[in-house]
Amino acid sequence: MKEQKILSEYESKNILREQGILVCKEILAKDFTEVKKAIKEIGYPVVLKPCLSGLVHKSEHNVVFLNVKSEEEAENAFNFIKDKFPEAEILVQEMVNNQREVVIGFIRDQIMGPCVMFGLGGIFTEILRDVTFRLAPVSFKEAKMMLQDIKCKKILENVRSLVEVDKNALSDIIVKVSNLGVKNSNIQEIDINPICFNDHGIPIAVDCTVVLNE
Amino acid sequence: MKNNEKINHPLDKILNPHSIAFVGASSDFSKTGTLHLLSLIATFKGKIYPIHPRESKILGLKAYKSIKDLPEKVDLLVVMVPNTSVPKLLIEAGKKGIRHAIIITAGYSEMGDKGHELQKEIDRIASQYQIRYLGPNCIGGVNPEKGLNTTFFAIKNKPGHLGIISQSGSFVTQTLHYFSKIGLGISKAISIGNQANIDVVDSLEYLGQDPQTRAIALYIEGIKRVRDFLKVAKTITPKKPVIALYPGGTKAGARASISHTAALSGRDELYDGLFKQAGIIRADSVIELFDMGLVLSTQPYLEDNKICIITNSGGPGACLADHCERLGLNVPQLSEETQKIISKITPSISAVKNPIDVTMSFDYELFMYKLPKIIFEREDIGGIIIYGLFGPIHIRDKINSVKNKIKEIPEQLIESTEQYCIEICNKLIKLKKSINKPIIFASLTGPEDPPIKYLQDNNIPVLLGMKRPVVCMKALWDYRNIRTNII
Numbered sequence: 144m145k146e147q148k149i150l151s152e153y154e155s156k157n158i159l160r161e162q163g164i165l166v167c168k169e170i171l172a173k174d175f176t177e178v179k180k181a182i183k184e185i186g187y188p189v190v191l192k193p194c195l196s197g198l199v200h201k202s203e204h205n206v207v208f209l210n211v212k213s214e215e216e217a218e219n220a221f222n223f224i225k226d227k228f229p230e231a232e233i234l235v236q237e238m239v240n241n242q243r244e245v246v247i248g249f250i251r252d253q254i255m256g257p258c259v260m261f262g263l264g265g266i267f268t269e270i271l272r273d274v275t276f277r278l279a280p281v282s283f284k285e286a287k288m289m290l291q292d293i294k295c296k297k298i299l300e301n302v303r304s305l306v307e308v309d310k311n312a313l314s315d316i317i318v319k320v321s322n323l324g325v326k327n328s329n330i331q332e333i334d335i336n337p338i339c340f341n342d343h344g345i346p347i348a349v350d351c352t353v354v355l356n357e
Numbered sequence: 358m359k360n361n362e363k364i365n366h367p368l369d370k371i372l373n374p375h376s377i378a379f380v381g382a383s384s385d386f387s388k389t390g391t392l393h394l395l396s397l398i399a400t401f402k403g404k405i406y407p408i409h410p411r412e413s414k415i416l417g418l419k420a421y422k423s424i425k426d427l428p429e430k431v432d433l434l435v436v437m438v439p440n441t442s443v444p445k446l447l448i449e450a451g452k453k454g455i456r457h458a459i460i461i462t463a464g465y466s467e468m469g470d471k472g473h474e475l476q477k478e479i480d481r482i483a484s485q486y487q488i489r490y491l492g493p494n495c496i497g498g499v500n501p502e503k504g505l506n507t508t509f510f511a512i513k514n515k516p517g518h519l520g521i522i523s524q525s526g527s528f529v530t531q532t533l534h535y536f537s538k539i540g541l542g543i544s545k546a547i548s549i550g551n552q553a554n555i556d557v558v559d560s561l562e563y564l565g566q567d568p569q570t571r572a573i574a575l576y577i578e579g580i581k582r583v584r585d586f587l588k589v590a591k592t593i594t595p596k597k598p599v600i601a602l603y604p605g606g607t608k609a610g611a612r613a614s615i616s617h618t619a620a621l622s623g624r625d626e627l628y629d630g631l632f633k634q635a636g637i638i639r640a641d642s643v644i645e646l647f648d649m650g651l652v653l654s655t656q657p658y659l660e661d662n663k664i665c666i667i668t669n670s671g672g673p674g675a676c677l678a679d680h681c682e683r684l685g686l687n688v689p690q691l692s693e694e695t696q697k698i699i700s701k702i703t704p705s706i707s708a709v710k711n712p713i714d715v716t717m718s719f720d721y722e723l724f725m726y727k728l729p730k731i732i733f734e735r736e737d738i739g740g741i742i743i744y745g746l747f748g749p750i751h752i753r754d755k756i757n758s759v760k761n762k763i764k765e766i767p768e769q770l771i772e773s774t775e776q777y778c779i780e781i782c783n784k785l786i787k788l789k790k791s792i793n794k795p796i797i798f799a800s801l802t803g804p805e806d807p808p809i810k811y812l813q814d815n816n817i818p819v820l821l822g823m824k825r826p827v828v829c830m831k832a833l834w835d836y837r838n839i840r841t842n843i844i
Contacts, residue, residue, distance in 0.1 A: 248618025276630030334616035
């Protein structure tokens, strides 16, 4: 088995940013002074979470603080995170509307080779299993068809008070992720989960993990 | 390997031979080799040369001591001898100039290190003499049109248009009897076995080109050349429907995984994605694979998902409508105008909205001809499902049950019922040809009832139960979507 390296959230998203995939506004902070500076730049409400290579499924450690609205809350969150992961940096992010969460992923399978996934995201992804795979690379048309291939496809539409998501932009992310994996043989896995949507339905990568083969 | 063999495909040679040498049969009927040769003798129109070191005559055919004694360079060699004897045979065949073989013998790469070594030896010999072969560890091939059948079971049904590629020999041979029960005619059936030389991709490529094959059914346990498979399948599915049964395991998430994606990427999910990407329809069971194969290889394509259901019985009509709705087919209410027209010609208690239920009527002309004609002419309906044909066997059963008690029972009723049913079947068959839209029958009786067999023989599928006909109508709709999306 090859050695694997799990990139931190920030490093993982750098790879997405390089591809022109829209990532939520975020600033990496070392100490609380930097956290305050970052909050000033991003503006309340914010999200605070630890950023550490090898740390995945952060929500399982109760260290993701959503909707932080004051300096007092920020300081409590900062202290809690530092207490649990002293070596971690703090990632300060804008709060993106998370009413709808989807996942886009990549896996290099032993038999199938590079594959790309789209599906229902969030913390229950693995329980609900509403996902669909294709062999990578996929065309834009194939990516668009993937959006229609999950049971919950209607959440992408104009439902309740939500606008229809930008399906072209979402398909574009699928294509980019599939190409990224195909072109970089050192990428073993990519998990963009969740991808949320702003008020205009534009998809924004909120969390990401990239696993490399060393 | 294997590119640009459009006309000159090795499988075309293997499945259309004029002469065959068969090694591994004898006069001993307890040996499977002998029983395989019997299948071949039963239907094959070309020359058959059994080869046996001691016997001079086998099953009435002159036997030859070895390949080099053959009077001609045969088109195909069929091998059923123990695995260790195969290399020597292949060398002899190669020297004789034989270029195509079916190696039924098992005991190669599926059998550990020793088998692997043997396989390597065979690969070496095959490449030295440019021999292309099916197997090893397969059951061979069937081509009913040419009477070719190297398998154990006998061909029962007439040639048709479904091509079969199977990683299990069972679905190529043990199904031959079953096909006659659902009226399925096949074009070719290929058992690919260990796929050492000719694999599933080659086979798919070949059936994609084969003019006799209108639809392809695949039974797959694992694909080695996945990328080539996708590429070849993508070129076929816009032209011919491909259906796959993949029982590859439901143990998703078994791998050690870091990401959600890895945890979710079980074999089944990846194959499912591959099939969707290739435009392949996935079947859930063997029965479904061949049901869909039957319908997709015989029916005109469904151009609209609006279905009309015509029955003479409420329960079957309700079940058919329910299955349609659940599977995403539409059973729309007919227009007021059409309902009025139907009301005029049907019994007063009939339901006329869709499903149409003419209530315990045996007026077959009404619901097997007049109503379908009205519906197709007046309504925007994609296809029709009919239930309620009861032919002469039911009359016969009834007469037999009371014969002892009622002397004057008119036995000629059996024959007249059959005549009447066939007459109406002919009207429907003619109507269907002119309309060119799919019609499927749901039934609780099989081809033991002559009019049902008659419909099946004339490209109107009759499937048991209420769900199977609907599942197949849905497959026609899925294929329509595949064609319009890919093209």
